[in-house]
Amino acid sequence: MESRSIFLNISPLDHRYSLSEAKVFDDLSSFISEQAAVISCAKAETALIKAHLKMRGKLDSETEKKLDTVAWTIDPARVYAEEEKTKHNIRALVNVLKTLVPGETAPLVHLGATSVDILDTALSMRIRDCVQQVILPVLRDLEAHLCDIAERDAEVPQTGRTHGQHAVPITFGFAIAEYVSRLGKSIIEIERLSKNLRGKLAGPVGAYNGTSMLVKDPEELERLYLGYVGLEPSEHSTQLVEPEYLLRLLLECNVAFGILANLADDLRNLQRSEIGEVFEYFSADQVGSSTMPQKRNPWNSEHVKSLWKAFAPRVMTFFMDQISEHQRDLTNSASQRFVADYLTGFTLAAERMKSIVAGLNADAEGMMRNLNAAGGKVKGGILAEPAYLLLAESGVSDAHEVIRKITLDAEHSGISFFEALQKREDVFERIRAQAEKLGIKDAASFFEHPERYRGLAAEKARSLAAKYRKIAEQDR
Structure with a gap:
């Protein structure tokens, strides 16, 4: 076929990203390119020949080897040229294969099959292989980097945030452990669902009409x-494999995609000038702005979010491909081709996020600065919660209101929460005594050091990192 410059391609996947992410793009192309689609269909057709020969007791290793070679070396250009004549993609493939397979096996090409017996089986093959050999390794590498950060920064104090406001102290390792846990579970589910993709050899309506004319046990031929x-048969087929096997896998990929977008948002916001708690790697030659030389934009995180915006909505198409009138219509013939685009966009986002977290650094001083200043003038004011809890535990029924008024006093007076708390000697003494009962060391100075109030943040960060690191290592 005629070749052309990649810069004449329409999809940015095939020019911009094929250059900037060349390695992962090439890996994906091995499984979900158009060439891979033709080869996978040829592999399905030769598998059918093997099954017929096996049922007849005539399959030998030499023939099997020849059939495998034919499938792997078939020329997609020749198949496409034949399709120009037949106006039918699978019939074109069949015609080409009949000229390539050993002569005595030519009558067995496509024997008893309908087009979708080949197409749906081939699709499951290449999606399974793409997920298991390209996508999951990228996700597991990303997960390993997240585990590294969760462990490395398990003790680094950070301000927790809810509704965009300072909440109570955590550690940066704990913040990252959220994504270790969420992505880790999604990886497990993606792997499970990829192993459950199905194929078929049940004919044009799924009732084995054709193969029942060829063999006594059509289901045995299908299993062979x-x-x-490497697939199992769909439990029930029409002309199609039940669409939910693939749908559930794609939906879980979309779940993981959303996790990546959420992480990208968090990292991008933590790089804001007024927050300045993390920073991405920025090379010496990198430019942040065409007009502002000082800029160091978090563009990689924004890139991940942008890919999610472009591809996540395609989940609606996946749902719509569930529906096929009666035993089959062709309304999925175009839309299903774009599954490859979706998986490419998802993988590119995961690969970019992997590069982000591999070079991500926590600014421990910046985190501590924000923690100490949490609440503006109310220095250490994020410790209002433990003050309220200790006061309530000491027997004060309106402890929440008491502490709320102390925070207002600190704000209006321009003093720290600790200083305002000390002004209420009766309240402070109750809190200090209750803290000592709990075994808190240096109870009197506890409210000067917000980093001490972190609950199980560090422990959770380490335990989750250890758990999902072990799972990832077992699956490699």
């Missing part, structure tokens, strides 16, 4: 056929 490509 799918066994050669």
